[in-house]
Amino acid sequence: MDWNALDDEEFRREVRSFIEANLPNRLRNHPHRIPRWEETKDWYLTLAQKGWLAPNWPREYGGMGLGPAKLLIFTAEVERAGIPRLYDMGLFMLGPILIRNGTEEQKKTYLPKILSGEHRWSQGYSEPNAGSDLASLRTRAEIVDAGFIVNGHKTWSTFLDDATHMFLLARTQSTGRKQEGISFLLVDLATPGVRRRLIRTLAGQEELGEVFFDDVFVPADCLVGELHRGWHIAKDLLEFERFNNGSPKQGLAALRLLADFAEQTGLSHDPWFMERFTRLRLDLEDQMAAYRYFAARLKAGQRIGPDISLLKIWSTETFQKISNLFIEVSGERGVEAERGQGSSIGALRAFYNSRPATIYGGSSQIQRNIIAKNILGLPQ
Amino acid sequence: MSRLAEVSCLGSVAEISRAAATPEIGMLLDTADRVLRDTASRRRFRLSRGDVDAARKNGIWAALSGLGLTGACAPTRVGGVDLGMSAGILLAEVLGRNLAPEPFVACGFFPSVFLGLVEHPVADQILADAVQGATMPVMAVDESDPAHAIAEISQRDGHLILAGIRRYVHGAAWATHFIVSARMSGEPCAAIVPAGAEGLRLDILELADGSFRGDIEFDGVELDAAAIIATGVRCAEMLACATDWTNVALSAELFGVQTALFGMTLDYLKTRSQFDRLIGSFQVLQHRAVDLYCAKEITRYVIAEAIEEMGAISSPSARARIASRCKARAADSTLRAGREAVQMHGAMGFSDESDVGLYLKRALVLSAWLGGADHHRRRWAWLDPPVLG
Numbered sequence: 001m002d003w004n005a006l007d008d009e010e011f012r013r014e015v016r017s018f019i020e021a022n023l024p025n026r027l028r029n030h031p032h033r034i035p036r037w038e039e040t041k042d043w044y045l046t047l048a049q050k051g052w053l054a055p056n057w058p059r060e061y062g063g064m065g066l067g068p069a070k071l072l073i074f075t076a077e078v079e080r081a082g083i084p085r086l087y088d089m090g091l092f093m094l095g096p097i098l099i100r101n102g103t104e105e106q107k108k109t110y111l112p113k114i115l116s117g118e119h120r121w122s123q124g125y126s127e128p129n130a131g132s133d134l135a136s137l138r139t140r141a142e143i144v145d146a147g148f149i150v151n152g153h154k155t156w157s158t159f160l161d162d163a164t165h166m167f168l169l170a171r172t173q174s175t176g177r178k179q180e181g182i183s184f185l186l187v188d189l190a191t192p193g194v195r196r197r198l199i200r201t202l203a204g205q206e207e208l209g210e211v212f213f214d215d216v217f218v219p220a221d222c223l224v225g226e227l228h229r230g231w232h233i234a235k236d237l238l239e240f241e242r243f244n245n246g247s248p249k250q251g252l253a254a255l256r257l258l259a260d261f262a263e264q265t266g267l268s269h270d271p272w273f274m275e276r277f278t279r280l281r282l283d284l285e286d287q288m289a290a291y292r293y294f295a296a297r298l299k300a301g302q303r304i305g306p307d308i309s310l311l312k313i314w315s316t317e318t319f320q321k322i323s324n325l326f327i328e329v330s331g332e333r334g335v336e337a338e339r340g341q342g343s344s345i346g347a348l349r350a351f352y353n354s355r356p357a358t359i360y361g362g363s364s365q366i367q368r369n370i371i372a373k374n375i376l377g378l379p380q
Numbered sequence: 381m382s383r384l385a386e387v388s389c390l391g392s393v394a395e396i397s398r399a400a401a402t403p404e405i406g407m408l409l410d411t412a413d414r415v416l417r418d419t420a421s422r423r424r425f426r427l428s429r430g431d432v433d434a435a436r437k438n439g440i441w442a443a444l445s446g447l448g449l450t451g452a453c454a455p456t457r458v459g460g461v462d463l464g465m466s467a468g469i470l471l472a473e474v475l476g477r478n479l480a481p482e483p484f485v486a487c488g489f490f491p492s493v494f495l496g497l498v499e500h501p502v503a504d505q506i507l508a509d510a511v512q513g514a515t516m517p518v519m520a521v522d523e524s525d526p527a528h529a530i531a532e533i534s535q536r537d538g539h540l541i542l543a544g545i546r547r548y549v550h551g552a553a554w555a556t557h558f559i560v561s562a563r564m565s566g567e568p569c570a571a572i573v574p575a576g577a578e579g580l581r582l583d584i585l586e587l588a589d590g591s592f593r594g595d596i597e598f599d600g601v602e603l604d605a606a607a608i609i610a611t612g613v614r615c616a617e618m619l620a621c622a623t624d625w626t627n628v629a630l631s632a633e634l635f636g637v638q639t640a641l642f643g644m645t646l647d648y649l650k651t652r653s654q655f656d657r658l659i660g661s662f663q664v665l666q667h668r669a670v671d672l673y674c675a676k677e678i679t680r681y682v683i684a685e686a687i688e689e690m691g692a693i694s695s696p697s698a699r700a701r702i703a704s705r706c707k708a709r710a711a712d713s714t715l716r717a718g719r720e721a722v723q724m725h726g727a728m729g730f731s732d733e734s735d736v737g738l739y740l741k742r743a744l745v746l747s748a749w750l751g752g753a754d755h756h757r758r759r760w761a762w763l764d765p766p767v768l769g
Contacts, residue, residue, distance in 0.1 A: 274761060275757075278757050278758075278760070278761040279757065281761075281765075282705060282708060282709070282757060282760065285705060285765075286678050286681075286682050286705070286709055287678070289678070289681045289682045289685045290677070290678050290681045292681075292685070293396070293681040293684070293685075307677065310670075310673065310674040310677050310678075313670075313674055314674055314678060365667070368666065368667045368670040368671075369663075369666070371670045371673060371674075372663075372666035372667070372669065372670050375388065375389045375673070376389050376646060376666070376669055376670065376673060377389075377650070378646075378649060378650065378660040378661065378666050378669065379650060379657075379658045379660050379661040380661060
């Protein structure tokens with residue numbers, strides 16, 4: 001089926017009715033940012049069976065092959081339904097990287113197993129001493145006869161609780177610019193020498209983790225792209241990730257909860273509150289104008305440039321301002337610990353979930369550095 | 381486009397507005413930009429401060445008018461070029477960026493939009509003359525100050541008599557005619573009143589940026605029946621519509637001002653040296669500059685979208701919401717760019733010699749006209765926007 005041939009509205013209806021009919025109710029507006037694999041597995045497989053799991057992949061690899069316009073509609077419908085994040089690192093990060101940079105053999109080996117849920121991927125970029133300054137990473141991959149011996153320590157990986165594999169950046173050469181000499185490797189987490197530890201977050205979930213590599217052997221065919229050129233492979237995807245991070249979805253969800261709370265408590269008649277609420281609503285409305293602007297650029301087949309950083313800054317900081325206001329005005333009610341789905345007004349959840357938004361995918365400060373250097377041309 | 385627009389971080393609304401894609405509009409914008417630069421509009425603005433006649437009598441307005449500025453948005457039935465409101469809005473951006481002292485929005489845009497909607501023979505005649513540069517009708521319709529916003533037309537001995545007050549009339553010093561909103565038998569109406577009419581007293585006031593506005597008192601001004609060009613609910617609707625469009629044009633002029641302020645600030649950060657370093661290399665200033673850039677870009681997308689949506693919708697309240705949202709954002713971000721420009725230029729920014737102050741004061745005046753950010757956020761909320769998403 002060539003979905004791109006459908007009329008936009010027809011396609012939207014199709015996606016919406018499929019979600020309506022098949023999405024398990026417990027996944028709607030889920031309290032956790034990222035539920036465990038056991039909870040989202042059946043929906044993942046339902047999508048896989050329908051052929052809708054990888055809307056962004058070409059059809060020859062089992063994706064939907066959607067063009068930018070249809071992809072935006074698809075994403076909007078998923079967001080509209082309030083579906084939490086699936087185990088999507090393979091779908092949105094590794095998949096596109098393999099399709100672009102992988103060998104035929106790698107595509108044949110890995111892509112189908114992402115779609116079947118057999119391989120669940122996590123990302124190994126950050127290290128204890130390489131966060132914002134990612135290129136300073138020190139995990140080493142020593143080149144040996146049939147592959148690499150990896151030693152090092154990766155951290156802040158999401159989806160680690162139920163991951164089977166990790167794609168990672170490791171240093172294969174220590175001369176020259178620090179962005180050079182880094183390679184992109186695929187690692188089976190069941191390999192001897194791999195040890196993982198989950199990290200409980202501020203929000204109380206064990207959604208992050210760290211991995212220790214102790215003389216871990218990685219076969220040569222697990223190198224993606226050219227040796228020493230892994231940095232460029234990883235960087236390619238960042239701008240697209242920032243567009244996704246610029247989606248109004250999180251801010252909108254928090255604003256709706258706050259609006260409900262204000263309606264129920266009579267705050268919506270308080271001019272003191274409404275002035276602040278209106279400002280944030282307008283910030284969100286105007287963010288949506290920016291999101292539509294970048295979406296139109298994508299649709300027209302234009303490349304997203306470094307100016308996408310402004311959307312990430314604006315969207316994550318607006319999300320934070322909304323959740324800050326929510327916590328502030330909800331007082332005692334707002335600070336009750338969550339006892340189960342739907343038990344709280346949601347202020348605390350929004351407050352927690354908005355914290356990492358300005359940190360992951362390049363912190364707000366890093367985004368500002370990018371704009372200062374690459375767009376404003378300010379002296380370094 | 382100007383030198384400014386060639387740098388990627390100083391992009392214009394016109395660049396991303398589909399409405400501007402027509403060659404006619406693009407050519408008009410380029411021409412206006414060239415004339416303003418060739419005539420050193422920024423310097424002329426400085427020299428015309430506090431001098432009512434300076435900009436009025438130097439012939440630049442006539443030149444711009446001859447190039448099609450006054451007729452750009454006017455319908456063809458009055459000899460206009462009918463390029464649509466978008467052309468006027470994007471022209472306002474060009475004037476803002478160049479700090480032109482010519483009152484294009486007050487004298488070229490606002491009356492043209494309103495008279496174009498009215499479709500009345502007397503209105504058409506005035507507009508046709510205005511397109512030729514022979515008359516300068518100006519809107520005297522601000523009713524935001526209820527304590528002073530009274531203007532009544534009554535019958536006396538078979539004549540129509542206008543009495544009352546209209547304040548905040550921008551472009552008043554240039555006017556040959558005023559288009560006055562008033563009440564007649566309890567209904568809204570609009571009347572054309574010659575600036576020299578007997579009983580009309582015009583008080584010209586200087587504003588923060590050295591430009592002028594007028595406050596008018598009508599002390600029993602006698603009118604012909606033909607002077608009434610619109611009445612009733614329809615009149616109120618057309619006035620609201622023209623005012624909304626004008627707020628979008630003011631947003632674009634503000635955005636032009638903001639672009640120039642940001643460009644000057646960026647230049648300063650790249651050339652001013654302290655502590656043996658260019659100050660633009662300090663991260664704290666870089667991040668402040670980036671925050672201004674983000675707010676500026678968001679403003680640009682909002683204005684471009686407003687231009688498109690205003691033309692496509694018919695619901696008055698939806699149109700009002702877009703206009704208010706647009707003006708609130710543009711006034712907010714432009715004033716911020718102005719305040720930050722002063723701060724980042726240091727003592728130089730506080731001097732009269734620096735153009736930063738000229739642009740900041742222009743932003744103050746344009747923001748206040750037809751309501752500032754606070755007024756428009758309040759109005760937007762009051763218009764009860766539908767739930768997002």
